[in-house]
Every structure is written in structure tokens, then in C-alpha cells.
Amino acid sequence: MVINDLKKELSSQLGGRDTELLISGLLKLTVTEYALGGKKNVSENDCNKILGAAKRIKNGEPLQYAVGTTEFMSLPFFVSPAVLIPRPDTETLVEKAISEIGDRSLSVLDIGTGSGCVAVSISVYCKNAEVTAVDISEAALETAGRNAAANRTEIKLIKCDILNGIPSGSYDVIVSNPPYIETEAIKNLDRNVRDFEPHTALDGGADGLDFYRRIAAAAPHMLKREGFIALETGYDQARTVAKLLEESFTDIEITKDLCGVERVVSGRLKNSEIISGV
Numbered sequence: 001m002v003i004n005d006l007k008k009e010l011s012s013q014l015g016g017r018d019t020e021l022l023i024s025g026l027l028k029l030t031v032t033e034y035a036l037g038g039k040k041n042v043s044e045n046d047c048n049k050i051l052g053a054a055k056r057i058k059n060g061e062p063l064q065y066a067v068g069t070t071e072f073m074s075l076p077f078f079v080s081p082a083v084l085i086p087r088p089d090t091e092t093l094v095e096k097a098i099s100e101i102g103d104r105s106l107s108v109l110d111i112g113t114g115s116g117c118v119a120v121s122i123s124v125y126c127k128n129a130e131v132t133a134v135d136i137s138e139a140a141l142e143t144a145g146r147n148a149a150a151n152r153t154e155i156k157l158i159k160c161d162i163l164n165g166i167p168s169g170s171y172d173v174i175v176s177n178p179p180y181i182e183t184e185a186i187k188n189l190d191r192n193v194r195d196f197e198p199h200t201a202l203d204g205g206a207d208g209l210d211f212y213r214r215i216a217a218a219a220p221h222m223l224k225r226e227g228f229i230a231l232e233t234g235y236d237q238a239r240t241v242a243k244l245l246e247e248s249f250t251d252i253e254i255t256k257d258l259c260g261v262e263r264v265v266s267g268r269l270k271n272s273e274i275i276s277g278v
């Protein structure tokens with residue numbers, strides 16, 4: 001079979017865009033190689049891989065899991081059903097952190113790192129930052145480590161249940177895209193999210209705010225003087241999360257994503273809130 005045969009067979013089932021992402025993703029082709037390489041032979045093994053992945057996509061599995069990779073902040077990331085697929089919305093969080101950190105030698109903590117997309121991107125784009133990433137899931141930490149290596153950078157990985165403990169050390173910056181879906185709302189999510197993405201990455205408790213309450217209360221124990229925090233929120237949660245931060249943080253800002261949705265809440269630790277040695 002040549003690439004054109006596969007294109008023809010799959011585009012009627014998956015559409016042109018997904019067919020391109022699937023074939024070029026699994027055969028590791030550039031956009032030009034995909035566009036001009038229609039007569040290139042595909043080995044039987046690769047053909048079977050592509051057709052198998054196409055079947056999984058038709059059954060509702062997200063394309064990124066079927067291909068095994070995705071792009072975030074213009075960097076490549078491995079993904080598997082053990083981790084949330086990085087979303088474009090989350091680039092707003094990373095950009096907020098990058099503009100705070102710049103080229104300073106700051107210590108950064110990413111809570112709930114998943115694929116490591118936030119931690120690895122900060123580490124790549126802020127060369128002097130020392131990034132630590134925590135997650136409750138060992139599989140997620142493994143993926144984050146793999147993604148750091150693939151992007152030729154280093155991050156420190158710690159297994160930690162943030163609802164019941166905090167990592168040791170103190171940090172200049174905390175970033176997090178925590179689970180924020182209301183438990184009851186999970187069953188109403190799109191099937192490809194609900195049935196394929198890990199529920200530990202989605203479930204934010206009864207009102208979706210469990211992690212924000214916990215992080216707002218625990219952050220003063222983890223941050224250095226005038227430490228900075230930036231949290232991604234669900235589309236309607238930013239103002240509530242800003243209120244949760246008000247007790248211990250000042251200079252609270254809400255940043256919109258590219259779709260104009262209030263997406264990131266940030267702030268700076270009030271001087272009176274430094275609590276050490278917990």
C-alpha cells in the first residue's frame with residue numbers, strides 16, 4: 001500500500017485533518033513529506049498500526065492517545081490514557097508563568113503535572129528556572145519524566161497527594177492546572193473525554209473546587225517571600241478561585257485565554273502570610 005491509498009481509505013471515515021494527523025504522526029512525516037509523499041510505500045507493519053489506530057479513533061478514543069503524541073507550546077509530548085491530553089487553554093497558564101519567571105533563577109512547583117506539559121514547557125522556555133513537578137499518579141510522573149527527556153530538559157519529580165500533604169522545600173512560583181470538574185458533571189462530558197481520559201485528572205470534588213481550596217490554604221506553606229501563584233480554572237470558576245486566594249494573596253489578576261474565557265487566576269503572597277517549617 002502507498003500513502004495515497006491509506007489517505008483515500010481513511011479520510012472518508014475520519015476526515016482529512018485527522019487522517020493527516022494519524023498518518024503523519026505514526027509515520028513521523030513532516031507536513032511537506034505528507035503532502036508530497038503520496039506514492040511512498042508503507043510497510044505492512046506500519047499499515048496495520050495505522051489501520052488499528054483508525055479503528056480506535058472511530059470507537060471514540062482521542063486521536064492523541066491513538067497516535068501517542070501531541071504538541072503543546074510548540075513542543076512534542078508523549079501521551080497515554082494515564083495522563084490528560086494537554087489542552088491549548090493551558091498555554092495561557094504557561095505563558096503567565098513564563099512572563100513572571102523570565103530568565104530569573106527561580107524555583108517553580110507544578111502541582112498535578114500529568115504529562116508534564118506545564119512543567120516541561122516552563123523548564124524549556126525559562127532556562128534558569130528549577131522546576132519540580134508533583135502528581136499523585138506514578139504513571140503520570142513517568143510520562144512527565146519521559147517528556148522532559150524528549151525535550152532535553154530536567155525537572156524534579158515527586159509523588160505527592162496534594163490533598164493530604166505537601167512536597168518538601170519552598171518555591172518562588174506555584175503553577176497548577178488541577179482537576180476542576182464537579183464530580184456529578186463528569187458523566188455529562190463528551191464521551192471521548194469521559195470514557196478515555198483519567199478521572200483522577202478531572203474530578204475536582206462535589207463543587208469542582210476541592211483542589212483550589214486546598215492549594216489556597218497550603219500555598220503559604222510552600223512559597224517563599226512574595227511568591228507567585230498561577231492557577232488554571234474552569235470557564236466559570238475564575239472569580240470564585242480569586243476569592244479563595246484573597247485571604248493570603250495580593251495583586252490578584254484574572255487572565256483570559258485566546259477564546260476570551262477567564263482562564264487563569266494569579267496572585268502574589270502577602271508578606272504577613274509567610275509560614276515556614278511546616
Ligand SMILES: C[S@@+](CC[C@H](N)C(=O)[O-])C[C@H]1O[C@@H](n2cnc3c(N)ncnc32)[C@H](O)[C@@H]1O
Binds near residue numbers: 083117162200
Ligand atoms: C487536570 S490534570 C492536569 C495535567 C497537566 N498539568 C495538564 O495541564 O495537562 C490534573 C492532574 O492532577 C493530578 N492529581 C489528581 N489528584 C491529585 C492529588 N490528590 N495530588 C496530586 N496530584 C493529583 C492528576 O493525576 C492529573 O495529572
